[in-house]
Amino acid sequence: MTAICGVDPSAAFVPVLIALKFHPFIAISTGMYLTTFTALSASIEYIIQGKMLYDYAVYAQIMTFMATFIGIFFQFYIFEKTKRTSPLLCAISFCGISATIAYFVFVLPRVIHRVDMGLNLFKITGYCSN
Numbered sequence: 001m002t003a004i005c006g007v008d009p010s011a012a013f014v015p016v017l018i019a020l021k022f023h024p025f026i027a028i029s030t031g032m033y034l035t036t037f038t039a040l041s042a043s044i045e046y047i048i049q050g051k052m053l054y055d056y057a058v059y060a061q062i063m064t065f066m067a068t069f070i071g072i073f074f075q076f077y078i079f080e081k082t083k084r085t086s087p088l089l090c091a092i093s094f095c096g097i098s099a100t101i102a103y104f105v106f107v108l109p110r111v112i113h114r115v116d117m118g119l120n121l122f123k124i125t126g127y128c129s130n
Helices: 010-019 024-049 054-082 086-116
Strands: none
Touching (some): 010 086, 024 054, 054 086
């Protein structure tokens, strides 16, 4: 379901863990593991259907690997400078809000346009109908 909707389970679990008074590092790390398994299951589904673009997948994996280290570095840097977790929570909130706004500004109009053109974006594949 996550591969279809594009909503990661960590988007729901991280705020809940923080509300339950988990340390933000633990909550974020848990969210990262959830994201890993979600991406792995979506990748397996694409491989089974024969739709995996391997050159793009390798490129995306390299970029994700580099961005992860940059994100971890800045996360620890901000925490060490401020000795508070609130700037991290603000940064996470900013990223989530920015992604939501970007979806409505860039993606949703394209989907609506394609549906108006008559393209069937949501169809059951042969894999699902068996």
